[in-house]
Amino acid sequence: MKHFTRILATATLVAASAFAVHADEFRLGLITPPPHIWTKAAEAFGAELSEKSGGAHSVGVFPSRQLGNEAEMLQQLQTGALDMAFMTVAEVSNRATDLGSFYAPYLANDIAHAGRILRSDTAAALLEPLPAQVGVVGLGYGMAGLRQIVSRGDVSSSADLAGKKLRITPFTPILDFYNALGAAPTPMPLPAVYDALANGQVDAIDMDAELIWVLKYYEHADTIIQSDHMMFPMVGLVSAKVWAGLSDDDRAMIGELMAKHVDSTIDSYIEKEAGWLEQIEGTGKTYTKVDASFFGDAIDQWNTIWSEKAASLEKLRAVAAETE
Template identity: 50%
Template sequence: MFKSLAGIAFAVGTLSGAQLAAATEYRIGLITPPPHQWTVTANAIADELREATDGRIDLLIFPSGQLGNEAQMLQQLQTGALDFAFMTLGEFANRDPNYGIFLAPFIAEDVPAARKLLSGETAQELLDGVDKFGLEGFGYAMAGLRQIVMRDEVQSVSDLSGKKIRTVPLAPELDFWTGLGATPTPMPLPALYDAFANGQLDGMQIDFEGTWNSQYYEHAGSIIESNHMMFPMIAVGSARKWADIPPEDQSKISEVMQRHLDELIGKYAEIDAEYLEKLRGTDVPVKTVDRSFFGDSIDRWYEEWRTKTPLLQQLEAEAAHE
């Protein structure tokens, strides 16, 4: 009897060791810090995949640009040095203007409208199109709607003229700020706090979540609730690495990732409201504006970008039917 039990224990131990040896590690890179919802979602995906596959799929999270900036991560994905990434659309839009259309000012009036556009036909067409970059596309999510945080108090759009505004290096966003007479200043997110605190920057385009969690409001003289732009994220993988993943694991990764991405978008209506309420409790004045605040600069932006990408009008048509 003792020998039988010992044999069973040895067999179980051997099986566990084999399962452990069969575990496959994948890496996913992000530029967002650990508290950000993109990183929180990546960790939730990793936890579910690990549990659902008894540890066979181990997704390792690298936040805060640990693996490099987005241009570097894109190159790693293309070569197969990186497995997955949550990325802004910057590197895509700078290679193909069509990917910039989701940055169209006021294309989505709120988070539910943005969610519909990011699951619509135009979005799917562009998601399928990432194969030309050597990538596999899984879906979209977003951060909160874009707001404006300034060192000085702002009464009108003219107060933004000549100001250095931190942006991401994304052509549609840069054009938006140039059209306002401001100086868009791309800067890595980890460097933003110090640059804003020491006056290297006059302001930033960001969401309420980042404004609160990174405490940018501590050096702000004005917060403008504008909701003027959505800020999509695209989840992609290396096509080279994806081709080597067993079909059953491909199916599980896709299903779990797509579900969490959609849930993430839906959360942002509540997230935006929660952090706006917190910011209203500070000493920094919060000014609420609409499209008219920006004058005719929005119309000029659309005129320019309709000539750059025919898909913009297609997306506008989708938005009009929401």
């Protein structure tokens, strides 16, 4: 692929002066639990890499924040202390602002449309500056499902979320969105969310359907709002310092296989998302489907903020229009 060739060239140039790294077993970190689609994709990547390399390379997968939270893992990638990660684009966008454009509210019409946007050449081009900007090589996108809202108490309008502590992933685009809505966005790691919702430490959470269902967040909620308001991409990363120590053949093999397995998560979510939402709707909780009008002028406020922050926003909007 053209964009992959450009990524290889850019990453090699940036890392050319780095020390050589030789590893028989790479370490790959994630924040997701073992049953999660991302974790399973990472394990499948490791298995295929071992097979295709004739056992020369293997991958140890460390889920559930075993190697730290995403900010800590990204720092480890930058220094070469960690080899690889499947990481939310959210965390990377804290250092590469253009990636924040993916979180434009209602950029994608549905889960399949989100997949088409992520598979575009425009999206791929946003990975090219990462070696120079962040010290990592981005090899391809995956994703989780679209974002929904789970709340204690009744929510019939966005006004009911005003002032409420609402759990978010800690990154600027979603912080800006919920601040515009008048909620009190509260960053919190995944392992803490279930108990926090149960004991009222937070009033609501922003979450995808898979985790709402699999981790049973609905158990301590009164209202589920299917809003589909934001996509949630993932990116497969390799430390630029580690990348510099690989042969051209190994770079090509690892790049191809990682891109393949992160991309496979897109198909998994397209296939499974509707089923999870149907199961959540069947739990007996108040289940409401809303559209962009639910959020009032918060979306316009977000667009105003991010049209100044990210030059990539209009490019992704053009892709979204072309791929509807």
